[in-house]
Amino acid sequence: MAVNIAILGFGTVGTGLPTLLSENKEKLAKILDEEIVISKVLMRDNKAIEKARSQGFNYDFVLNLDDILADSEISIVVELMGRIEPAKTYITQAIEAGKNVVTANKDLLAVHGVELRSLAQKHHVALYYEAAVAGGIPILRTLANSFSSDKITHLLGILNGTSNFMMTKMSEEGWTYDESLAKAQELGYAESDPTNDVDGIDASYKLAILSEFAFGMTLAPDEIAKSGLRSIQKTDVEIAQQFGYVLKLTGEINEVDSGIFAEVSPTFLPKSHPLASVNGVMNAVFIESEGIGDSMFYGAGAGQKPTATSVLADIVRIVKRVKDGTIGKSFNEYARSTSLANPHDIENKYYFSVETPDSTGQLLRLVELFTSENVSFEQVLQQKGNGKRAVVVIISHKINRVQLSAIQDKLNQEKDFKLLNRFKVLGD
Numbered sequence: 100m101a102v103n104i105a106i107l108g109f110g111t112v113g114t115g116l117p118t119l120l121s122e123n124k125e126k127l128a129k130i131l132d133e134e135i136v137i138s139k140v141l142m143r144d145n146k147a148i149e150k151a152r153s154q155g156f157n158y159d160f161v162l163n164l165d166d167i168l169a170d171s172e173i174s175i176v177v178e179l180m181g182r183i184e185p186a187k188t189y190i191t192q193a194i195e196a197g198k199n200v201v202t203a204n205k206d207l208l209a210v211h212g213v214e215l216r217s218l219a220q221k222h223h224v225a226l227y228y229e230a231a232v233a234g235g236i237p238i239l240r241t242l243a244n245s246f247s248s249d250k251i252t253h254l255l256g257i258l259n260g261t262s263n264f265m266m267t268k269m270s271e272e273g274w275t276y277d278e279s280l281a282k283a284q285e286l287g288y289a290e291s292d293p294t295n296d297v298d299g300i301d302a303s304y305k306l307a308i309l310s311e312f313a314f315g316m317t318l319a320p321d322e323i324a325k326s327g328l329r330s331i332q333k334t335d336v337e338i339a340q341q342f343g344y345v346l347k348l349t350g351e352i353n354e355v356d357s358g359i360f361a362e363v364s365p366t367f368l369p370k371s372h373p374l375a376s377v378n379g380v381m382n383a384v385f386i387e388s389e390g391i392g393d394s395m396f397y398g399a400g401a402g403q404k405p406t407a408t409s410v411l412a413d414i415v416r417i418v419k420r421v422k423d424g425t426i427g428k429s430f431n432e433y434a435r436s437t438s439l440a441n442p443h444d445i446e447n448k449y450y451f452s453v454e455t456p457d458s459t460g461q462l463l464r465l466v467e468l469f470t471s472e473n474v475s476f477e478q479v480l481q482q483k484g485n486g487k488r489a490v491v492v493i494i495s496h497k498i499n500r501v502q503l504s505a506i507q508d509k510l511n512q513e514k515d516f517k518l519l520n521r522f523k524v525l526g527d
């Protein structure tokens with residue numbers, strides 16, 4: 100017996116599936132009674148078909164989704180095209196045609212997940228997307244299954260390989276933002292338009308999906324605070340190191356009594372934190388929970404084989420569910436109404452880099468400005484000025500988001516001060 104699947108989009112991940120199916124043939128035969136067979140592959144145009152054939156792929160390539168939808172032998176559609184459209188339309192049509200769907204499309208799930216999940220429920224089909232978050236790390240199913248008996252209070256992740264590669268180069272090699280971006284583009288990690296990676300958008304999509312699995316709460320894109328790498332200077336990275344930290348782009352969700360707070364931002368991580376040694380393109384998710392305590396899940400966040408492995412695991416799960424008669428159950432069954440934390444309840448230390456006139460009394464003015472919001476300094480460093488301007492860096496004691504906004508507003512209102520950067524600092 101065979102389970103026929105169709106693949107939409109035959110790029111990096113799609114072309115990895117045939118290899119995985121053959122490498123794991125014996126194991127899959129032990130786990131499943133049926134063989135997974137790639138029955139049809141939807142291609143963009145004839146040129147793409149010719150290219151795939153010249154690479155030795157010999158599938159039934161089609162140019163029209165209807166050829167897949169009308170094929171009653173195909174029970175699973177695997178969407179690997181990425182971006183919102185036409186992926187959203189195709190997935191919708193596949194679900195409406197009664198097909199189970201596997202996708203790696205985090206953009207789509209983060210923005211239209213609610214609608215697509217409810218459509219899948221209505222049609223009693225599966226919609227699985229393990230590969231959408233942290234590529235090869237099996238984090239979503241772990242959260243859905245193994246953490247069902249635990250309460251998660253804090254999630255902190257390195258969720259974007261491109262920006263982590265760039266931050267590693269900036270920290271370890273002293274490269275500038277531009278140099279590290281150029282290298283990431285040369286190696287094919289960052290796209291020619293790197294916006295989604297460097298501005299924290301890609302990480303925020305993944306964080307939105309993690310919020311559903313870890314906290315049972317759906318977040319709209321604008322409910323996740325976001326800042327990226329563009330403003331980071333060499334001096335920020337050097338000062339982080341001098342003060343005992345590593346600067347990295349993190350995605351974080353905290354649950355406090357009033358609700359959850361989610362943020363993607365450059366973060367000073369204490370060098371002793373397990374995430375501080377996650378370097379290059381690697382991803383990791385660090386979880387604090389009441390039962391397990393601290394746990395961390397580390398691995399490749401992208402790449403052909405890691406991502407295809409997660410996709411194939413979803414396919415295997417669907418085949419088993421069909422056999423068990425449990426198909427149509429949601430990938431994640433933990434859902435409660437979203438409650439956003441009161442900004443007074445979210446506390447962190449912060450790093451401020453402030454340009455001031457290079458003259459007597461400027462440090463005192465800064466102390467007074469921070470004191471007026473009841474904020475004290477934990478560490479402070481004045482860099483040697485050029486006679487006109489100087490830079491003062493401050494790490495504050497813990498403050499809440501309301502105090503943070505007030506300090507930022509006041510710094511921005513002082514016309515001879517310039518707030519160059521403000522980053523979150525983890526630790527007590």
Ligand code: HSE
Pocket residue numbers: 258259260261262288296301400401
């Ligand atoms: N562009 C992403 C990253 C990979 O650099 O992590 C896919 O999500």
